[in-house]
Amino acid sequence: xxxxQRTYSRISTRLKAYIRKLASPxxxxxxxxCLAGELDPSMLKNLQGVHIPRDLxxxxxxxxxxxxxxxxxxxxxxxxxxxxxxxxxxxxxxAGLKFVSKERFDExxxxxxxxxxxxxxxxxxxxxxxxxxxxxxxxxxxxxVTFTNIRDLDRENIVQFVFQEQREQIRERKxxx
Numbered sequence: 224x225x226x227x228q229r230t231y232s233r234i235s236t237r238l239k240a241y242i243r244k245l246a247s248p249x250x251x252x253x254x255x256x257c258l259a260g261e262l263d264p265s266m267l268k269n270l271q272g273v274h275i276p277r278d279l280x281x282x283x284x285x286x287x288x289x290x291x292x293x294x295x296x297x298x299x300x301x302x303x304x305x306x307x308x309x310x311x312x313x314x315x316x317x318a319g320l321k322f323v324s325k326e327r328f329d330e331x332x333x334x335x336x337x338x339x340x341x342x343x344x345x346x347x348x349x350x351x352x353x354x355x356x357x358x359x360x361x362x363x364x365x366x367x368v369t370f371t372n373i374r375d376l377d378r379e380n381i382v383q384f385v386f387q388e389q390r391e392q393i394r395e396r397k398x399x400x
Contacts, residue, residue: 236312240322240336241339242335243308243334248352252335308326317382320367328366335349336368340380348381349377352371352372355367355368355369
C-alpha cells in the first residue's frame with residue numbers, strides 16, 4: 224500500500240472485523256461471503272411480470288429482507304466462532320487495510336479477515352492477506368495488511384464502500400460551509 228503501488232482509493236473508517244491466523248497467505252479462505260438484503264432486481268421484475276398485485280410484491284420483498292436480516296444475525300454468531308480474534312479496521316481500500324486489535328501479530332503473519340461493511344443489512348466481505356508492516360500511533364500498534372486472496376465480488380464491495388464513504392464526506396464538507 225505504498226504510494227507508488229496504490230491503485231485503489233482508501234478511506235479512514237471504523238469497521239468491525241474478525242480474524243483468524245493462517246499458516247500461509249496462499250491458504251484457501253474459510254469465509255465465502257455474506258451479503259444479506261441484496262435483492263436481484265430481475266427477481267422483482269419477474270414478480271411484477273406474472274400479474275401479482277404490486278402490494279403483494281412489496282410485501283414479499285420486505286419479508287425477504289427481514290428473513291435475510293435474521294439469517295445474517297445467525298451467521299454473525301458463527302463468524303465469531305470461526306474467527307476468534309476481534310479487530311477494528313481503521314483504514315480500508317481494495318488492496319488492503321489497517322487495523323487495531325488487542326491480539327499481537329508479527330510481520331508477514333498470514334491472516335483471514337471477515338470485515339463487516341454494514342450491520343443492517345449485514346454486509347460482510349472476506350479476504351486473505353498478511354501483515355505487511357506495523358505502524359504505531361500514540362503507542363497503539365496498527366497493523367497494515369495487504370490482500371493476497373480476495374474474491375472479485377468482495378473487492379468490488381470494498382471499493383463501493385470506499386466510494387460511498389468518500390461521497391458522504393464530500394457532502395458533509397459542503398454542508399459545513
